[in-house]
Amino acid sequence: QKEVEQNSGPLSVPEGAIASLNCTYSDRVSQSFFWYRQYSGKSPELIMSIYSNGDKEDGRFTAQLNKASQYVSLLIRDSQPSDSATYLCAGGSSGTYKYIFGTGTRLKVLA
């Protein structure tokens, strides 16, 4: 099992819909979790972090963490064409500063 796994997509949603992005992780990744957004040809930028079980909301974004099932998700409400990007899930590796990234899910929001 890869340490952090994501479906590569593309995930296509109509403008205004909810986009749901999912990520699963292995036992080696257990500290904290991050969602980065990467536009084509650009560097990743952090949009959400989550450390505890449950939901964390920030504007149109909600991150959900379920440690028992080892998954983390990102919901984007009222999706906009400008949300079209690749979303990278990352986890902190136990006992180190190392961050492990998934391969990313490409999101396309259709106008």
Next chain:
Amino acid sequence: GAGVSQSPSNKVTEKGKDVELRCDPISGHTALYWYRQSLGQGLEFLIYFQGNSAPDKSGLPSDRFSAERTGGSVSTLTIQRTQQEDSAVYLCASSPGQGWGNEKLFFGSGTQLSVL
């Protein structure tokens, strides 16, 4: 500086040549990371530094790859005898270095390396 700075932004080299990639992190950030991203792929961890020390070099693909950091600031990633499979975007990131695996990474704009 205001952000993480990487140079050069693009590097084209011939197979077998050595290349040096530079990263200047955010001032005061003690943690520095190198990642590699191949076309359409995620980020592959290469190495991280805490100050001038590299506690984790586990991601370096081969002994052709090395990295150093001096003065707790600038870092250089060196690839010797480049191969075509080394072609990728090399991303540097820094973070304050105060927490175990729970810090935001600030990324530079990357170096696009093309080995012909």
